[in-house]
Amino acid sequence: MMRSRTPWVAGLAAVSMLALSACSSNGDTPADASSLTVWVMGDSSANFDTLVAPFTKDTGIAVKTVAVPWDSIDQRFTTAVASGNGPDVLQIGISKLRTFADSGALLPLDETTIADYPNLAADGFIDGVAGDATAIGGEVVSVPWVSDTRVLFYRTDILEENGITAPPTTWDELRADAKVLSDRGVDQYGYYVPQWDSSLPVIMTWGNGGDILTTDQTINFDTPEFEAAVDIYAGLYADGSVPTNADFDQTQGFTSGITPMVISGPYLANAISAAAPELEGKWSVAPVPASVDHTSLLAGSNLSVWGKSGNTEGALKLLDFLSTPETQLAWYAADGQLPTSKAALADPTLLSDPITAVYAAQLADSRLLPLVPSWDGETGKALLDALNSIVLTGADRASTLDTLFQATGDTSVS
Amino acid sequence: MRPRITPYVFIAPATLLLVAFGVLPILVATFVSFTDMNLAGLGDWSRISFVGVDNYSQLFGDAAFWQAMRNTGLFAVFGVPSVIILSLAIALLLNRSGSRFFKALRSFYFVPAITAIVAVSLVWGYLYNTQFGLFNYLLSLVGVGPVQWLSDPTMVKFSVALVAVWRGTGLNIIIFLAALQGVPKEYLEAAELDGASAWRKTVSITIPLLRFAIFFVTITTVIAWLQFFDEPFVLTKGGPLGESTSISLFLFQTGFSASKFGYASAGSVVLFAIIAIITLVQLRARRTDVDY
Numbered sequence: 001m002m003r004s005r006t007p008w009v010a011g012l013a014a015v016s017m018l019a020l021s022a023c024s025s026n027g028d029t030p031a032d033a034s035s036l037t038v039w040v041m042g043d044s045s046a047n048f049d050t051l052v053a054p055f056t057k058d059t060g061i062a063v064k065t066v067a068v069p070w071d072s073i074d075q076r077f078t079t080a081v082a083s084g085n086g087p088d089v090l091q092i093g094i095s096k097l098r099t100f101a102d103s104g105a106l107l108p109l110d111e112t113t114i115a116d117y118p119n120l121a122a123d124g125f126i127d128g129v130a131g132d133a134t135a136i137g138g139e140v141v142s143v144p145w146v147s148d149t150r151v152l153f154y155r156t157d158i159l160e161e162n163g164i165t166a167p168p169t170t171w172d173e174l175r176a177d178a179k180v181l182s183d184r185g186v187d188q189y190g191y192y193v194p195q196w197d198s199s200l201p202v203i204m205t206w207g208n209g210g211d212i213l214t215t216d217q218t219i220n221f222d223t224p225e226f227e228a229a230v231d232i233y234a235g236l237y238a239d240g241s242v243p244t245n246a247d248f249d250q251t252q253g254f255t256s257g258i259t260p261m262v263i264s265g266p267y268l269a270n271a272i273s274a275a276a277p278e279l280e281g282k283w284s285v286a287p288v289p290a291s292v293d294h295t296s297l298l299a300g301s302n303l304s305v306w307g308k309s310g311n312t313e314g315a316l317k318l319l320d321f322l323s324t325p326e327t328q329l330a331w332y333a334a335d336g337q338l339p340t341s342k343a344a345l346a347d348p349t350l351l352s353d354p355i356t357a358v359y360a361a362q363l364a365d366s367r368l369l370p371l372v373p374s375w376d377g378e379t380g381k382a383l384l385d386a387l388n389s390i391v392l393t394g395a396d397r398a399s400t401l402d403t404l405f406q407a408t409g410d411t412s413v414s
Numbered sequence: 415m416r417p418r419i420t421p422y423v424f425i426a427p428a429t430l431l432l433v434a435f436g437v438l439p440i441l442v443a444t445f446v447s448f449t450d451m452n453l454a455g456l457g458d459w460s461r462i463s464f465v466g467v468d469n470y471s472q473l474f475g476d477a478a479f480w481q482a483m484r485n486t487g488l489f490a491v492f493g494v495p496s497v498i499i500l501s502l503a504i505a506l507l508l509n510r511s512g513s514r515f516f517k518a519l520r521s522f523y524f525v526p527a528i529t530a531i532v533a534v535s536l537v538w539g540y541l542y543n544t545q546f547g548l549f550n551y552l553l554s555l556v557g558v559g560p561v562q563w564l565s566d567p568t569m570v571k572f573s574v575a576l577v578a579v580w581r582g583t584g585l586n587i588i589i590f591l592a593a594l595q596g597v598p599k600e601y602l603e604a605a606e607l608d609g610a611s612a613w614r615k616t617v618s619i620t621i622p623l624l625r626f627a628i629f630f631v632t633i634t635t636v637i638a639w640l641q642f643f644d645e646p647f648v649l650t651k652g653g654p655l656g657e658s659t660s661i662s663l664f665l666f667q668t669g670f671s672a673s674k675f676g677y678a679s680a681g682s683v684v685l686f687a688i689i690a691i692i693t694l695v696q697l698r699a700r701r702t703d704v705d706y
Contacts, residue, residue, distance in 0.1 A: 078670060
């Protein structure tokens with residue numbers, strides 16, 4: 001902290017300087033048909049380099065992969081927009097798609113543009129993210145890449161020891177089971193609510209048969225189904241079934257058995273296998289609980305082409321290569337991220353693993369969070385702040401929810 | 415004419431750098447603060463429009479902004495005296511001997527200042543962890559229940575500030591140690607001949623002669639705490655519920671997570687004004703001071 005220019009000053013300064021310099025230069029990436037720069041999300045580019053090696057061999061286009069940590073993508077993208085100098089292809093988390101698309105920096109991928117690339121056709125991808133499902137303002141600017149969903153992880157051994165023979169299928173059952181499990185002793189809980197996960201209350205609302213969008217595509221939390229979701233959310237805390245500390249570690253909580261149930265994505269499975277391989281066979285996954293629809297979150301990442309890329313053709317070739325079922329399956333094997341290609345998701349080898357089969361089934365019944373201008377920064381944050389202040393600091397429920405309804409009420413998807 | 419130009423030539427590089435990286439960004443931020451610039455506006459300038467003082471009026475009505483201001487005030491009130499008193503005390507103690515052991519201690523105290531903040535915060539994050547942390551384990555040994563270091567709304571402020579105090583002392587200890595070398599031995603010897611105790615010598619001779627060092631450390635420490643950012647950013651992301659969000663972190667979140675550059679710029683102008691006023695007040699107070 002001491003005496004260093006804090007990042008916001010440096011960041012805002014960088015933005016302003018780059019914005020200024022953008023006036024004088026055209027900022028285009030130099031046109032070069034023999035190479036592509038790709039931004040992939042994460043801490044390492046090694047897996048991706050291996051994945052695209054056959055592409056480089058076939059086409060002679062060298063791919064330079066830059067791994068961008070999730071925490072710094074906003075800054076990287078902002079700087080790229082301000083300067084006009086971006087990569088050729090970039091991975092965009094779906095929750096950021098709207099914000100990034102609004103910047104106008106992404107190449108529109110309309111039917112004529114992708115006509116020569118059969119693997120990019122919308123009907124090849126799972127419906128929830130394909131084509132118009134992720135169009136922003138009627139314009140498709142990305143193609144699906146990897147998918148992610150949420151399922152219920154549970155410790156079969158601990159549930160059985162406590163007389164619970166099957167995973168809960170409704171939220172009421174889950175609450176009851178969580179209560180039983182948290183009665184195991186001091187510092188033992190039944191379930192874990194990540195305080196940063198804004199999709200959980202939405203999944204609960206969907207599970208109750210409701211929606212957080214009105215028919216005219218604006219956000220509306222003021223519904224009986226959402227109220228019922230708040231009942232569940234607050235009820236878990238009221239029962240003492242969930243840990244209240246913000247620094248609770250999801251993976252450690254699950255492997256140590258402190259929280260034997262949690263709703264999470266496939267990445268948790270990888271983390272469990274890495275941290276506690278000895279638990280193999282002592283945990284499993286099930287569809288998310290629900291009283292009406294077992295609809296879960298559909299998340300993941302899409303790929304976009306930078307509008308000012310000097311090698312649009314090469315970029316589209318790369319997207320086409322990455323969308324083939326073979327490449328998507330190879331990526332799942334290497335990196336553990338689920339495919340978005342329908343053909344890849346129907347692959348018998350993929351489905352032979354019972355856990356992956358649950359993911360695939362849940363993916364078929366999953367929905368995107370509404371593509372509002374800023375889910376992470378505003379709508380989702382407002383939702384989490386409201387719920388967490390009710391359950392953690394005892395804020396008045398009715399007035400807190402009223403504030404939430406008013407703050408988010410005029411947020412529109414279109 | 416030549417002699418007149420000379421001083422300007424000498425200060426030109428520093429001035430140019432200051433203008434380019436200090437004054438210009440502030441001017442640009444002031445300009446942006448009167449617009450509704452966001453990511454869309456950044457990509458296509460025609461989509462930016464002037465909104466007058468809307469950003470400012472919205473900012474002053476924003477509960478999250480005031481929460482961040484309150485937190486920052488609290489951080490500064492707790493952090494500044496802690497850093498100054500602690501580093502001065504440690505420097506005075508370290509200065510009592512020039513032995514090899516004390517020299518090793520000097521490096522020991524300086525290590526936190528040069529360790530990467532992310533590494534520091536990760537380690538502290540593990541120490542503070544409610545379930546698996548060392549602190550709560552040690553407390554459990556003496557029969558004290560777990561403390562929610564980073565989850566309790568009040569505790570989190572002190573937990574986060576403590577890491578910053580621990581990191582902030584290192585450099586200031588070096589500054590104080592350097593200043594202590596400048597305290598004339600004659601004064602101390604004279605006082606000793608008069609039979610002054612070690613405590614009396616410290617209070618009446620050493621500390622008054624360290625005035626300028628203390629003044630410098632105070633100003634830089636106050637500014638650093640008003641810009642407090644790294645520790646809450648890495649340890650808590652400002653949570654829970656904004657309880658450890660400093661004003662800098664608030665600006666970062668509105669600017670880069672929510673892409674509201676106009677709004678964030680308005681906030682940064684306000685922060686700049688506050689820092690400028692506080693620093694001017696401190697400098698003015700110093701002007702009446704006597705020099706030895």
